[in-house]
Amino acid sequence: MPIATVNPATGETVRTFDAVGPDEIERRLAAADAAFRDYRTTSFAERAGLLHRAADLLEKENEEIARTVTTEMGKPITQARAEAAKCVKAMRWYADRAEALLADEHPDPADVADSGGSRAVVRYRPLGPVLAVMPWNFPLWQVVRFAAPALMAGNVGLLKHASNVPQTALHLDGLFRRAGFPEGCFQTLLVGSAEVEKIVRDPRVRAATLTGSEPAGRAVAAAAGDEIKHTVLELGGSDPYVVMPSADLDRAAEVAVTARNQNAGQSCIAAKRFIVHTDVYDAFAERFTAGVRALRVGDPMDESTDVGPLSSERGRADLEELVDDAVSRGAQVLCGGRRPDGPGWFYEPTVLAGITPDMRVHREETFGPVATLYRAGDLEEAVAIANDTSFGLSSNVWTADEAEVERFARDLEAGGVYVNGMTASHPAFPFGGVKRSGYGRELSGHGIREFCNITTVWHGA
Known part of the structure; x- marks a missing residue:
């Protein structure tokens, strides 16, 4: 499928894009890996400041991005504006709550003593670069509901968006960069679906999330499972x-x-x-x-x-x-x-x-x-x-x-x-399904913890 903006209200091809090649994919994977090493050490306050700036920018650019969304996938303009506003709300929600959602947990002292220890703590640490394979139907919201919690947890994001919404994907890439996120923290990869498996299998990619069709979900889950990598899948509903x-x-x-x-x-x-x-x-x-x-x-x-x-x-x-x-x-x-x-x-x-x-x-x-x-x-x-x-x-x-x-x-x-x-969907409530609708959860505290290394730190007596 070509990477192109085709206006569904007219059938007119508005703009086409060349897919990035192997060298550019490698450069961006290396940039993500390098960015994570430093970004993971930033404080929640630093991350929140960046995400609030991204929210402010998106709020100011509501009309511009809404018109892009409508042109690319046909959403009525009033609904496109509402989608952008919902993304702003979610960004601010996670910016203000991530630290509490990922606060250290302290096991019962009696259980610590029973284990032979003097103290213990459970911490939520970021995993690393996460690949997000996202659909066209809510081209802003699907990305932000992944990106906001992932970035606040200290991860970095790689976006493979649907091939019919490339301008929306590039706008999001620029949004996080203009908000001040370090180079490599959030990148759009203009690639076809044939490149996804290789990216999933790259050792620098630590996990993947996909919203889309059952065949796409099976393919990503199979590749990630073969590499023993965590995935979250949302594959539709009836x-x-x-x-x-x-x-x-x-x-x-x-x-x-x-x-x-x-x-x-x-x-x-x-x-x-x-x-x-x-x-x-x-x-x-x-x-x-x-x-x-x-x-x-x-x-x-x-x-x-x-x-x-x-x-x-x-x-x-x-x-x-x-x-x-x-x-x-x-x-x-x-x-x-x-x-x-x-x-x-x-x-x-x-x-x-x-x-x-x-x-x-x-x-x-x-x-x-x-x-x-x-x-x-x-x-x-x-x-x-x-x-x-x-x-x-x-x-x-x-x-x-x-x-x-x-x-x-x-x-x-x-x-x-x-x-x-x-x-x-609302940032406060977990979102996801069972059976062939997929597994894992997005949004709420459950969603932000999906891409965390839940680490036990135990001290001997």
């Missing part, structure tokens, strides 16, 4: 959105429209499968479909646009194949289901009902503005449908019954259960 009879239906339907169609539905944690109790199914379906039908599809630079284009022609074709397969097997199209006339890779926001297990859309992630509706007879059936997937990233539950909340929190196979609200 999140359930369960609506029970006691739910506020108006609110549940309103939020459902956003939960499915934000970022043109191209989100791992977007609600994708809407599982509704039979007692309120018809009422919810009517409200939800009306809301989806009212969404405005159009130019992502237009302030009034709700849904922009899909990021690529291939992405739209994949989505169409899933919809066509479902319809051929008996699914009902309640709204949408077509590509609009005109240029760009747009697709109508779509609601499908009558989903059966033999349909591909039941098993595969729909990465675009297509929702599937399921009818559940009771809580047990709702849980069974929700868990009938190879994914387990997040989930949404709408109910006013606390006993039902506890059952869903216990029984849903997911890394998150969001009650009466939409799943959203």
Whole structure:
């Protein structure tokens, strides 16, 4: 795949880039290795000052970077601005809290004595250069939610971004450099996917994190496992959105429209499968479909646009194949289901009902503005449908019954259960999944500790 900015709203190639060659890759790996030796000794206060400066710069450059993001992957401009602002918030969150999150831990003195020691401490030390293989759908947020905690922990970062967002990747490279981070602390590598395995296997790279497809995750995990290196993987989801009879239906339907169609539905944690109790199914379906039908599809630079284009022609074709397969097997199209006339890779926001297990859309992630509706007879059936997937990233539950909340929190196979609200990542809460959605956690204290050497320092009596 070429490294290029191709505007998905028009199909126009805006700018192309040459991939860096072996000599430049070597230079940057050497720079990362050298930078880590000094950067690891900096204080939390020094790192926080640098990260606050990066946050300040990104805040000032919000409009510039938002327009770049919209041009490269089609996110509506209002959502692109919000993504940049969210990154600023996360940078400041980690700058202010990293020291406390990585504070020394002191085991119980009785346990220390029982071990034959006089004192002991557990410390969180940085690992070294970490490779981040990141996707295009949230091209700022995916990077920052890795980079902010990794840099605050004393690691250095190497970014292999998606090939369709090179200008965003280079802007981030320059952002950290202009903020004053030492040379080599954060570098963008404009390389194709074929180079990733060699970089993972390089002994100077100590760990890797990837957000993306299952095949990409398997490839990185296999290479890292062969080299005995730590990885964190986030590989997508097919999140359930369960609506029970006691739910506020108006609110549940309103939020459902956003939960499915934000970022043109191209989100791992977007609600994708809407599982509704039979007692309120018809009422919810009517409200939800009306809301989806009212969404405005159009130019992502237009302030009034709700849904922009899909990021690529291939992405739209994949989505169409899933919809066509479902319809051929008996699914009902309640709204949408077509590509609009005109240029760009747009697709109508779509609601499908009558989903059966033999349909591909039941098993595969729909990465675009297509929702599937399921009818559940009771809580047990709702849980069974929700868990009938190879994914387990997040989930949404709408109910006013606390006993039902506890059952869903216990029984849903997911890394998150969001009650009466939409799943959203926040720096304070751990983020990640189970099953084929991956392993490890980003964000919160759990995320910053993923790339730390947890070290026991023990003193004899």
